[in-house]
Amino acid sequence: MATETQRSTGRRRNPATRATILATAFAVVAELGYAGLTIEKVAARAGVGKQTIYRWWPNKGALVLDAVLERTAGAGSDGAPAELPDTGDLEADLSAVLVATVEEFADPDFDRALRGLTAAVIEDAELALAYRERLDGPMRELKKRRLRRAQEAGQLDPDVDLDLAVDLVFAPIAQRWTERSGDLTPDGARTVVRHALRGLAAP
Amino acid sequence: MATETQRSTGRRRNPATRATILATAFAVVAELGYAGLTIEKVAARAGVGKQTIYRWWPNKGALVLDAVLERTAGAGSDGAPAELPDTGDLEADLSAVLVATVEEFADPDFDRALRGLTAAVIEDAELALAYRERLDGPMRELKKRRLRRAQEAGQLDPDVDLDLAVDLVFAPIAQRWTERSGDLTPDGARTVVRHALRGLAAP
Known part of the structure:
Protein backbone atom coordinates (compact mmCIF):
# COMPACT_ATOMS: atom_id res chain seq x y z
CA MET A 1 0.00 0.00 0.00
CA GLY A 74 11.96 28.67 16.87
CA ALA A 75 13.23 29.45 20.36
CA GLY A 76 12.67 26.12 22.12
CA SER A 77 15.09 23.45 20.90
CA ASP A 78 12.40 20.79 21.37
CA GLY A 79 9.98 22.80 19.23
CA ALA A 80 7.56 23.23 22.13
CA PRO A 81 6.33 26.79 22.59
CA ALA A 82 7.49 28.55 25.74
CA GLU A 83 5.15 29.35 28.62
CA LEU A 84 3.69 32.89 28.63
CA PRO A 85 5.34 35.32 31.05
CA ASP A 86 3.85 35.34 34.55
CA THR A 87 5.13 38.15 36.76
CA GLY A 88 1.77 38.37 38.54
CA ASP A 89 0.98 41.57 36.59
CA LEU A 90 -1.50 40.29 33.99
CA GLU A 91 -1.67 43.51 31.99
CA ALA A 92 2.12 43.80 31.71
CA ASP A 93 2.47 40.11 30.79
CA LEU A 94 -0.17 40.15 28.04
CA SER A 95 1.13 43.47 26.73
CA ALA A 96 4.60 41.93 26.40
CA VAL A 97 3.17 39.05 24.36
CA LEU A 98 1.10 41.30 22.11
CA VAL A 99 3.94 43.77 21.58
CA ALA A 100 6.16 40.82 20.54
CA THR A 101 3.45 39.80 18.03
CA VAL A 102 3.37 43.32 16.58
CA GLU A 103 7.15 43.17 16.23
CA GLU A 104 6.97 39.81 14.46
CA PHE A 105 4.52 41.27 11.93
CA ALA A 106 7.07 44.01 11.19
CA ASP A 107 9.48 41.40 9.73
CA PRO A 108 8.60 41.44 5.99
CA ASP A 109 9.45 37.77 5.39
CA PHE A 110 7.47 36.62 8.40
CA ASP A 111 4.60 38.94 7.46
CA ARG A 112 4.33 37.55 3.94
CA ALA A 113 4.77 33.90 4.92
CA LEU A 114 2.09 34.19 7.62
CA ARG A 115 -0.18 36.02 5.18
CA GLY A 116 0.22 33.12 2.75
CA LEU A 117 -0.64 30.57 5.42
CA THR A 118 -3.56 32.60 6.77
CA ALA A 119 -5.03 33.13 3.29
CA ALA A 120 -4.86 29.37 2.69
CA VAL A 121 -6.43 28.59 6.09
CA ILE A 122 -9.38 30.88 5.35
CA GLU A 123 -10.38 28.96 2.24
CA ASP A 124 -9.27 25.43 3.16
CA ALA A 125 -11.25 23.84 6.03
CA GLU A 126 -8.91 20.84 6.24
CA LEU A 127 -5.82 23.01 6.51
CA ALA A 128 -7.66 25.16 9.08
CA LEU A 129 -8.11 22.04 11.22
CA ALA A 130 -4.40 21.21 11.02
CA TYR A 131 -3.57 24.87 11.75
CA ARG A 132 -5.78 24.81 14.82
CA GLU A 133 -4.41 21.52 16.11
CA ARG A 134 -0.74 22.30 15.55
CA LEU A 135 -0.25 26.07 15.68
CA ASP A 136 -3.18 28.11 16.97
CA GLY A 137 -4.41 25.50 19.46
CA PRO A 138 -1.17 25.06 21.44
CA MET A 139 -0.67 28.87 21.58
CA ARG A 140 -4.28 29.30 22.68
CA GLU A 141 -3.75 26.77 25.49
CA LEU A 142 -0.78 28.76 26.78
CA LYS A 143 -2.84 31.97 26.72
CA LYS A 144 -5.74 30.27 28.49
CA ARG A 145 -3.40 28.84 31.12
CA ARG A 146 -2.09 32.34 31.90
CA LEU A 147 -5.65 33.74 32.00
CA ARG A 148 -6.87 30.86 34.18
CA ARG A 149 -4.22 31.66 36.79
CA ALA A 150 -5.37 35.29 36.75
CA GLN A 151 -8.97 34.13 37.07
CA GLU A 152 -8.04 31.96 40.07
CA ALA A 153 -6.27 34.97 41.58
CA GLY A 154 -9.51 36.98 41.31
CA GLN A 155 -8.16 39.27 38.57
CA LEU A 156 -10.78 38.15 36.02
CA ASP A 157 -14.52 37.64 36.05
CA PRO A 158 -14.96 34.06 37.38
CA ASP A 159 -17.76 33.44 34.88
CA VAL A 160 -15.94 34.53 31.74
CA ASP A 161 -15.26 31.89 29.09
CA LEU A 162 -11.49 31.76 28.57
CA ASP A 163 -11.71 31.24 24.80
CA LEU A 164 -13.73 34.43 24.57
CA ALA A 165 -11.17 36.15 26.80
CA VAL A 166 -8.34 35.07 24.47
CA ASP A 167 -10.26 36.42 21.47
CA LEU A 168 -11.03 39.73 23.16
CA VAL A 169 -7.35 40.32 23.99
CA PHE A 170 -5.71 39.00 20.82
CA ALA A 171 -8.20 39.30 17.93
CA PRO A 172 -8.24 43.11 17.55
CA ILE A 173 -4.54 43.29 16.64
CA ALA A 174 -4.67 40.10 14.55
CA GLN A 175 -7.63 41.42 12.56
CA ARG A 176 -5.97 44.80 12.07
CA TRP A 177 -2.99 42.94 10.63
CA THR A 178 -5.12 40.65 8.42
CA GLU A 179 -7.10 43.49 6.85
CA ARG A 180 -4.40 46.19 7.09
CA SER A 181 -7.16 48.29 8.62
CA GLY A 182 -4.95 50.34 10.91
CA ASP A 183 -1.46 50.91 12.27
CA LEU A 184 0.17 48.23 14.38
CA THR A 185 2.18 49.82 17.17
CA PRO A 186 3.38 48.70 20.60
CA ASP A 187 1.27 51.49 22.15
CA GLY A 188 -1.81 50.33 20.27
CA ALA A 189 -1.21 46.78 21.49
CA ARG A 190 -0.94 47.98 25.11
CA THR A 191 -4.16 50.00 24.79
CA VAL A 192 -6.04 46.95 23.46
CA VAL A 193 -4.85 44.88 26.41
CA ARG A 194 -5.85 47.57 28.90
CA HIS A 195 -9.43 47.87 27.58
CA ALA A 196 -9.86 44.13 27.01
CA LEU A 197 -8.80 43.35 30.57
CA ARG A 198 -11.12 46.02 31.92
CA GLY A 199 -13.91 44.23 30.05
CA LEU A 200 -12.91 40.89 31.52
CA ALA A 201 -12.37 42.04 35.11
CA ALA A 202 -14.48 40.75 37.98
CA PRO A 203 -17.60 42.95 38.04
CA MET B 1 -5.00 55.70 -25.46
CA GLY B 74 -28.11 44.58 -0.97
CA ALA B 75 -30.90 46.14 1.08
CA GLY B 76 -30.53 49.79 0.10
CA SER B 77 -31.66 50.41 -3.47
CA ASP B 78 -29.03 53.12 -3.86
CA GLY B 79 -26.30 50.73 -2.68
CA ALA B 80 -25.50 52.86 0.37
CA PRO B 81 -25.24 50.91 3.61
CA ALA B 82 -27.97 51.55 6.15
CA GLU B 83 -27.35 53.39 9.40
CA LEU B 84 -26.71 51.19 12.48
CA PRO B 85 -29.67 50.81 14.84
CA ASP B 86 -29.88 53.44 17.57
CA THR B 87 -32.48 52.70 20.23
CA GLY B 88 -30.36 54.37 22.90
CA ASP B 89 -29.39 50.94 24.27
CA LEU B 90 -25.85 50.54 22.92
CA GLU B 91 -25.42 46.93 24.02
CA ALA B 92 -28.70 45.84 22.39
CA ASP B 93 -27.91 47.76 19.19
CA LEU B 94 -24.40 46.38 18.74
CA SER B 95 -25.60 42.87 19.65
CA ALA B 96 -28.22 43.09 16.90
CA VAL B 97 -25.53 44.02 14.37
CA LEU B 98 -23.13 41.27 15.47
CA VAL B 99 -25.89 38.63 15.59
CA ALA B 100 -26.82 39.61 12.01
CA THR B 101 -23.16 39.14 11.03
CA VAL B 102 -23.11 35.67 12.59
CA GLU B 103 -26.26 34.82 10.64
CA GLU B 104 -24.69 36.04 7.39
CA PHE B 105 -21.70 33.74 7.97
CA ALA B 106 -24.15 30.82 8.26
CA ASP B 107 -25.16 31.22 4.58
CA PRO B 108 -22.75 28.81 2.79
CA ASP B 109 -22.54 30.86 -0.42
CA PHE B 110 -21.91 34.09 1.43
CA ASP B 111 -19.41 32.32 3.70
CA ARG B 112 -17.36 30.98 0.78
CA ALA B 113 -17.50 34.15 -1.30
CA LEU B 114 -16.38 36.28 1.65
CA ARG B 115 -13.65 33.75 2.46
CA GLY B 116 -12.41 34.09 -1.14
CA LEU B 117 -12.34 37.88 -0.92
CA THR B 118 -10.73 37.91 2.54
CA ALA B 119 -8.01 35.45 1.49
CA ALA B 120 -7.22 37.66 -1.50
CA VAL B 121 -7.17 40.80 0.65
CA ILE B 122 -4.68 39.24 3.06
CA GLU B 123 -2.08 38.69 0.36
CA ASP B 124 -2.80 41.61 -1.96
CA ALA B 125 -2.01 45.03 -0.50
CA GLU B 126 -3.59 46.90 -3.43
CA LEU B 127 -6.85 44.96 -3.15
CA ALA B 128 -6.74 45.51 0.63
CA LEU B 129 -6.71 49.25 -0.03
CA ALA B 130 -9.75 49.02 -2.33
CA TYR B 131 -11.47 46.75 0.21
CA ARG B 132 -10.85 49.30 2.95
CA GLU B 133 -12.01 52.25 0.88
CA ARG B 134 -15.12 50.64 -0.52
CA LEU B 135 -16.34 47.95 1.91
CA ASP B 136 -14.68 47.93 5.33
CA GLY B 137 -14.21 51.71 5.56
CA PRO B 138 -17.85 52.76 5.04
CA MET B 139 -19.04 50.06 7.49
CA ARG B 140 -16.43 51.19 9.99
CA GLU B 141 -17.65 54.78 9.70
CA LEU B 142 -21.21 53.69 10.54
CA LYS B 143 -19.95 51.77 13.57
CA LYS B 144 -17.86 54.72 14.72
CA ARG B 145 -20.79 57.08 14.29
CA ARG B 146 -22.92 54.89 16.57
CA LEU B 147 -20.10 54.62 19.11
CA ARG B 148 -19.45 58.37 18.97
CA ARG B 149 -23.05 59.09 19.93
CA ALA B 150 -22.69 56.68 22.86
CA GLN B 151 -19.46 58.39 23.83
CA GLU B 152 -21.15 61.80 23.73
CA ALA B 153 -23.95 60.36 25.90
CA GLY B 154 -21.35 59.36 28.51
CA GLN B 155 -21.76 55.62 27.84
CA LEU B 156 -18.15 55.17 26.71
CA ASP B 157 -14.77 56.25 28.02
CA PRO B 158 -14.30 59.77 26.56
CA ASP B 159 -10.61 59.01 25.90
CA VAL B 160 -11.07 55.78 24.00
CA ASP B 161 -10.03 55.74 20.33
CA LEU B 162 -13.09 54.79 18.29
CA ASP B 163 -11.17 52.64 15.81
CA LEU B 164 -9.89 50.60 18.72
CA ALA B 165 -13.43 50.40 20.08
CA VAL B 166 -14.71 49.06 16.75
CA ASP B 167 -11.95 46.43 16.73
CA LEU B 168 -12.65 45.36 20.32
CA VAL B 169 -16.35 44.83 19.60
CA PHE B 170 -16.16 43.31 16.10
CA ALA B 171 -12.76 41.60 15.70
CA PRO B 172 -13.29 38.63 18.09
CA ILE B 173 -16.18 37.19 16.06
CA ALA B 174 -14.55 38.07 12.71
CA GLN B 175 -11.33 36.33 13.72
CA ARG B 176 -13.19 33.28 15.01
CA TRP B 177 -14.84 33.08 11.60
CA THR B 178 -11.58 33.59 9.68
CA GLU B 179 -9.68 30.89 11.52
CA ARG B 180 -12.68 28.66 12.32
CA SER B 181 -11.30 28.70 15.86
CA GLY B 182 -14.63 28.35 17.64
CA ASP B 183 -18.39 28.23 17.30
CA LEU B 184 -20.25 31.28 16.02
CA THR B 185 -23.52 31.69 17.88
CA PRO B 186 -25.88 34.58 18.63
CA ASP B 187 -25.20 34.04 22.35
CA GLY B 188 -21.45 34.14 21.78
CA ALA B 189 -21.87 37.39 19.83
CA ARG B 190 -23.89 38.95 22.67
CA THR B 191 -21.30 37.90 25.25
CA VAL B 192 -18.50 39.50 23.22
CA VAL B 193 -20.44 42.77 23.04
CA ARG B 194 -21.15 42.73 26.79
CA HIS B 195 -17.49 42.27 27.75
CA ALA B 196 -16.15 44.62 25.07
CA LEU B 197 -18.50 47.42 26.18
CA ARG B 198 -17.54 46.85 29.81
CA GLY B 199 -13.93 47.36 28.68
CA LEU B 200 -14.83 50.56 26.85
CA ALA B 201 -17.07 52.09 29.52
CA ALA B 202 -16.23 55.33 31.26
CA PRO B 203 -13.90 54.36 34.13
Missing part, protein backbone atom coordinates in the same frame (compact mmCIF):
# COMPACT_ATOMS: atom_id res chain seq x y z
CA ALA A 2 1.19 3.48 -0.82
CA THR A 3 0.22 4.68 2.63
CA GLU A 4 2.37 2.03 4.31
CA THR A 5 5.33 2.96 2.15
CA GLN A 6 4.91 6.63 3.06
CA ARG A 7 4.75 5.83 6.73
CA SER A 8 7.84 3.66 6.81
CA THR A 9 9.78 6.17 4.70
CA GLY A 10 8.50 8.93 6.95
CA ARG A 11 10.11 7.29 9.93
CA ARG A 12 13.48 7.37 8.25
CA ARG A 13 13.37 10.99 7.14
CA ASN A 14 16.56 12.98 7.30
CA PRO A 15 16.37 15.95 9.73
CA ALA A 16 18.80 18.08 7.70
CA THR A 17 16.84 17.57 4.47
CA ARG A 18 13.61 18.30 6.30
CA ALA A 19 15.05 21.57 7.70
CA THR A 20 16.31 22.62 4.25
CA ILE A 21 12.92 21.96 2.65
CA LEU A 22 11.05 23.90 5.35
CA ALA A 23 13.42 26.89 5.24
CA THR A 24 13.11 26.92 1.44
CA ALA A 25 9.30 26.70 1.57
CA PHE A 26 9.27 29.61 4.04
CA ALA A 27 11.46 31.70 1.71
CA VAL A 28 9.35 30.84 -1.35
CA VAL A 29 6.00 31.73 0.27
CA ALA A 30 7.56 34.93 1.64
CA GLU A 31 8.73 35.84 -1.86
CA LEU A 32 5.89 34.62 -4.08
CA GLY A 33 2.87 34.30 -1.79
CA TYR A 34 0.78 31.19 -1.29
CA ALA A 35 -0.65 31.19 -4.83
CA GLY A 36 2.85 31.50 -6.27
CA LEU A 37 4.34 28.62 -4.29
CA THR A 38 4.51 25.25 -6.01
CA ILE A 39 6.07 22.01 -4.80
CA GLU A 40 8.17 22.05 -7.99
CA LYS A 41 9.72 25.43 -7.12
CA VAL A 42 10.50 24.42 -3.54
CA ALA A 43 12.05 21.14 -4.72
CA ALA A 44 14.21 22.88 -7.32
CA ARG A 45 15.47 25.53 -4.90
CA ALA A 46 16.05 23.06 -2.07
CA GLY A 47 17.91 20.72 -4.46
CA VAL A 48 15.69 17.71 -3.76
CA GLY A 49 13.29 15.71 -5.87
CA LYS A 50 9.56 16.54 -5.87
CA GLN A 51 8.87 13.03 -4.60
CA THR A 52 10.96 13.68 -1.49
CA ILE A 53 8.62 16.53 -0.60
CA TYR A 54 5.43 14.63 -1.48
CA ARG A 55 6.61 11.70 0.64
CA TRP A 56 6.48 13.90 3.76
CA TRP A 57 3.85 16.52 2.92
CA PRO A 58 0.68 15.59 1.05
CA ASN A 59 0.13 19.10 -0.39
CA LYS A 60 1.43 22.63 -0.30
CA GLY A 61 -0.86 23.65 2.58
CA ALA A 62 0.71 21.05 4.86
CA LEU A 63 4.19 22.14 3.75
CA VAL A 64 3.59 25.86 4.40
CA LEU A 65 2.01 25.12 7.79
CA ASP A 66 5.11 23.16 8.83
CA ALA A 67 7.39 25.87 7.45
CA VAL A 68 5.70 28.57 9.54
CA LEU A 69 5.49 26.27 12.57
CA GLU A 70 9.21 25.56 12.36
CA ARG A 71 9.95 29.29 12.32
CA THR A 72 7.58 30.29 15.13
CA ALA A 73 8.43 27.34 17.39
CA ALA B 2 -6.33 52.42 -24.10
CA THR B 3 -7.18 54.13 -20.81
CA GLU B 4 -9.31 56.74 -22.54
CA THR B 5 -11.16 54.04 -24.46
CA GLN B 6 -11.82 52.15 -21.23
CA ARG B 7 -13.09 55.23 -19.53
CA SER B 8 -15.47 56.26 -22.26
CA THR B 9 -16.74 52.68 -22.66
CA GLY B 10 -17.06 52.46 -18.88
CA ARG B 11 -19.46 55.38 -18.92
CA ARG B 12 -21.75 53.52 -21.27
CA ARG B 13 -21.83 50.25 -19.38
CA ASN B 14 -25.10 48.35 -19.31
CA PRO B 15 -26.51 47.95 -15.76
CA ALA B 16 -28.15 44.58 -16.54
CA THR B 17 -24.91 43.14 -17.95
CA ARG B 18 -23.02 44.47 -14.96
CA ALA B 19 -25.50 42.83 -12.54
CA THR B 20 -25.28 39.50 -14.39
CA ILE B 21 -21.48 39.52 -14.33
CA LEU B 22 -21.37 40.36 -10.60
CA ALA B 23 -23.95 37.70 -9.66
CA THR B 24 -22.02 35.16 -11.74
CA ALA B 25 -18.70 36.12 -10.14
CA PHE B 26 -20.30 35.75 -6.70
CA ALA B 27 -21.57 32.26 -7.61
CA VAL B 28 -18.21 31.20 -9.06
CA VAL B 29 -16.15 32.31 -6.06
CA ALA B 30 -18.71 30.67 -3.75
CA GLU B 31 -18.37 27.42 -5.69
CA LEU B 32 -14.69 27.32 -6.59
CA GLY B 33 -12.96 29.65 -4.15
CA TYR B 34 -10.77 32.60 -5.07
CA ALA B 35 -7.97 30.47 -6.53
CA GLY B 36 -10.49 28.60 -8.70
CA LEU B 37 -12.13 31.72 -10.14
CA THR B 38 -10.89 32.92 -13.52
CA ILE B 39 -12.20 35.74 -15.68
CA GLU B 40 -12.65 33.13 -18.44
CA LYS B 41 -15.03 31.05 -16.30
CA VAL B 42 -17.09 34.04 -15.23
CA ALA B 43 -17.34 35.27 -18.84
CA ALA B 44 -18.43 31.85 -20.12
CA ARG B 45 -21.09 31.39 -17.44
CA ALA B 46 -22.36 34.96 -17.72
CA GLY B 47 -22.52 34.63 -21.51
CA VAL B 48 -20.33 37.66 -22.17
CA GLY B 49 -16.94 38.09 -23.75
CA LYS B 50 -13.79 38.20 -21.57
CA GLN B 51 -13.09 41.69 -22.90
CA THR B 52 -16.43 42.95 -21.54
CA ILE B 53 -15.27 41.98 -18.05
CA TYR B 54 -11.74 43.32 -18.48
CA ARG B 55 -13.16 46.62 -19.72
CA TRP B 56 -14.82 47.23 -16.35
CA TRP B 57 -12.61 45.31 -13.90
CA PRO B 58 -8.82 45.28 -14.26
CA ASN B 59 -8.37 41.93 -12.50
CA LYS B 60 -10.22 39.23 -10.61
CA GLY B 61 -9.63 40.89 -7.22
CA ALA B 62 -11.53 43.99 -8.32
CA LEU B 63 -14.30 41.81 -9.75
CA VAL B 64 -14.74 39.73 -6.58
CA LEU B 65 -14.70 42.85 -4.38
CA ASP B 66 -17.52 44.37 -6.46
CA ALA B 67 -19.44 41.06 -6.42
CA VAL B 68 -19.35 40.90 -2.60
CA LEU B 69 -20.06 44.62 -2.29
CA GLU B 70 -23.11 44.29 -4.54
CA ARG B 71 -24.44 41.48 -2.35
CA THR B 72 -23.75 43.11 1.03
CA ALA B 73 -24.98 46.55 -0.01
